[in-house]
């Protein structure tokens with residue numbers, strides 16, 4: 001296919017604006033065809049950032065962007081609560097979608113999306129778990145899959161943000177931030193998560209009033225592995241994402257060295273990225289390029305709606321565990337095959 005893929009971007013906030021720039025300047029084979037945001041000025045600013053409105057329409061309503069001229073695919077970067085409606089609207093129109101995480105924040109809504117896609121009988125959605133496209137995570141995945149270190153016993157994970165946005169809640173540490181570790185653990189280990197417990201240390205004085213930050217989230221898997229995640233979204237000093245896999249005959253650690261190491265005046269200083277747009281820049285680029293390439297070839301690859309649902313179910317159990325202090329099972333619905341619900 002030689003024609004560029006026309007993409008409608010829903011949501012022109014931090015991620016949406018960055019994806020608009022990426023589609024325009026980094027990714028090949030696609031162009032921004034339409035942008036929707038209820039804050040139309042924000043949408044116009046993002047479009048202004050790629051040189052203006054030539055060939056791009058701006059809308060207040062997501063559905064209007066899906067129906068705009070030249071749209072052949074959709075990138076959803078609105079808040080999680082808006083994703084179910086956006087995904088179902090894209091499915092109704094037969095449009096392939098790349099949807100930012102969390103696919104849908106609640107498990108029941110996420111399952112409705114899985115079922116809607118199963119009724120179509122073909123995949124249409126890729127979910128934005130971009131760590132699967134990060135070079136270090138990919139190396140760790142092939143090492144574990146190769147079996148050289150033996151069976152993985154534990155994953156020790158760290159997820160720190162400099163600060164959280166104003167609307168961030170204690171539940172969002174689990175269902176927004178830790179959703180990345182949930183997906184990474186399922187993918188790295190090739191197993192579903194089976195139970196979750198959340199410990200709540202006394203909150204940092206750097207956290208906003210009432211926010212339970214940090215938290216220690218412990219998952220058990222169906223194959224008997226344990227995954228611990230320190231999540232700390234107001235650490236104040238850097239964006240740090242680490243993962244160590246401890247296996248029967250060795251361990252492997254990623255996420256340690258990202259910035260430049262500057263040695264001067266008798267000391268050495270390593271730069272620490274300040275946010276995800278820097279730390280995972282290459283992963284977002286590869287993720288969107290892979291989506292565009294697959295879409296233009298008539299295929300859908302990468303994490304799918306079942307991964308989005310499984311992450312939502314584990315996160316929902318995690319939020320219950322946070323509230324109750326109890327070990328909480330992760331219960332998944334039976335997985336429908338594509339076409340099963342036709």
Ligand SMILES: NC(=O)c1ccc[n+]([C@@H]2O[C@H](COP(=O)([O-])OP(=O)(O)OC[C@H]3O[C@@H](n4cnc5c(N)ncnc54)[C@H](O)[C@@H]3O)[C@@H](O)[C@H]2O)c1
Nearest residue numbers: 010011012013014015016037062077078080082100101102
């Ligand atoms: N993959 C990652 O690492 C990563 C990083 C940050 C955010 N995200 C995800 O990206 C999504 C957006 O996050 P953000 O940080 O850009 O948020 P944001 O608040 O900066 O931007 C969201 C934008 O969506 C708009 N919006 C609200 N309802 C809408 C609707 N129905 N249709 C279209 N637009 C709508 C808002 O007006 C706002 O401009 C979330 O799902 C978030 O979890 C992912």
Ligand SMILES: O[C@H]1[C@H](O)[C@@H](O)[C@H](O)[C@@H](O)[C@H]1O
Nearest residue numbers: 101161176177178180233276
């Ligand atoms: O929505 C964001 C995003 O997913 C980031 O990758 C994560 O580090 C943040 O904690 C989360 O709030």
